[in-house]
Amino acid sequence: MAVPHPRDIQSAVVNWLDERYPFTKAVDEALYQRVPNFANAFYYCFGGMVFILIVFQLLTGVLLALYYIPDATGNPAPAYQSVQFIQSNVFLGWLIRGVHFWAANLLIIMVLIHMSRVYWTGSYRAPRELNWMVGTLMLFIILGLALTGYLLPWDNKAYFASEVTIKIIGGVPPPQLGAFIREIIQGGPVVGPPTLQRFFTVHIFVFPAIIVLLMYVHFRFIRAHGISEPM
Numbered sequence: 001m002a003v004p005h006p007r008d009i010q011s012a013v014v015n016w017l018d019e020r021y022p023f024t025k026a027v028d029e030a031l032y033q034r035v036p037n038f039a040n041a042f043y044y045c046f047g048g049m050v051f052i053l054i055v056f057q058l059l060t061g062v063l064l065a066l067y068y069i070p071d072a073t074g075n076p077a078p079a080y081q082s083v084q085f086i087q088s089n090v091f092l093g094w095l096i097r098g099v100h101f102w103a104a105n106l107l108i109i110m111v112l113i114h115m116s117r118v119y120w121t122g123s124y125r126a127p128r129e130l131n132w133m134v135g136t137l138m139l140f141i142i143l144g145l146a147l148t149g150y151l152l153p154w155d156n157k158a159y160f161a162s163e164v165t166i167k168i169i170g171g172v173p174p175p176q177l178g179a180f181i182r183e184i185i186q187g188g189p190v191v192g193p194p195t196l197q198r199f200f201t202v203h204i205f206v207f208p209a210i211i212v213l214l215m216y217v218h219f220r221f222i223r224a225h226g227i228s229e230p231m
């Protein structure tokens with residue numbers, strides 16, 4: 001019996017898939033878009049850098065979650081101990097944690113540069129206002145990721161810095177509303193184990209899911225409008 005050529009197997013698989021959903025068409029539309037060649041407009045690269053850093057965060061975050069224990073009870077607490085374990089015992093744990101930490105810092109700088117570029121080239125104007133709003137939402141989610149992630153090591157710096165930030169957020173007027181928001185964030189009257197539990201949940205499930213969804217919307221908008229002209 002003749003052995004089929006790998007290329008024939010490949011087209012048989014692709015045809016089988018395409019008969020069930022137009023995958024080839026979807027991939028062509030997603031990847032083969034003609035884009036203008038703006039010579040020297042290097043400042044158009046920052047949004048892409050933010051995207052790459054977010055991919056780094058998702059990958060290193062999943063690896064950290066394999067060992068992190070979101071438990072603030074006990075003395076010393078398992079959350080703190082698990083971070084020490086990642087840092088000192090897990091193979092390349094120090095590197096994964098370091099990349100997650102530094103990429104998080106770089107991410108905020110890059111988002112601000114990207115936003116400044118969009119402002120500087122006037123690209124927030126019609127018809128791109130909605131995309132500017134989606135971008136603003138993503139900025140808040142990224143700041144939320146920074147706040148919730150900072151508490152997770154559960155050491156003194158994490159605890160007291162988060163306490164101060166939560167107090168500032170709780171300072172919104174009127175005082176009753178501020179106190180209510182603070183209680184919701186903390187999960188009780190003080191920063192404690194329930195705070196760590198909800199920060200962990202929001203940091204690894206809720207905010208990453210929202211940011212991925214918003215990035216998809218952001219990129220669909222960019223496709224729909226085309227990129228704006230440089231200065």
Ligand code: HEM
Pocket residue numbers: 043044045046047048050051054111114115117118121123124128131132133134135136138139215218222225226227228229
């Ligand atoms: C998760 C964060 C973000 C990612 C991954 C991202 C990604 C991108 C990418 C790849 C582009 C294509 C052009 C370029 O890179 O400059 C872009 C364009 C754009 N971004 Fe973002 N962005 C983010 C946050 C923001 C923020 C915070 C704002 C503003 C509040 C914003 C507003 C815009 C607008 C209006 C455009 C269209 C610009 C044009 O047509 O010239 N983005 N974004």
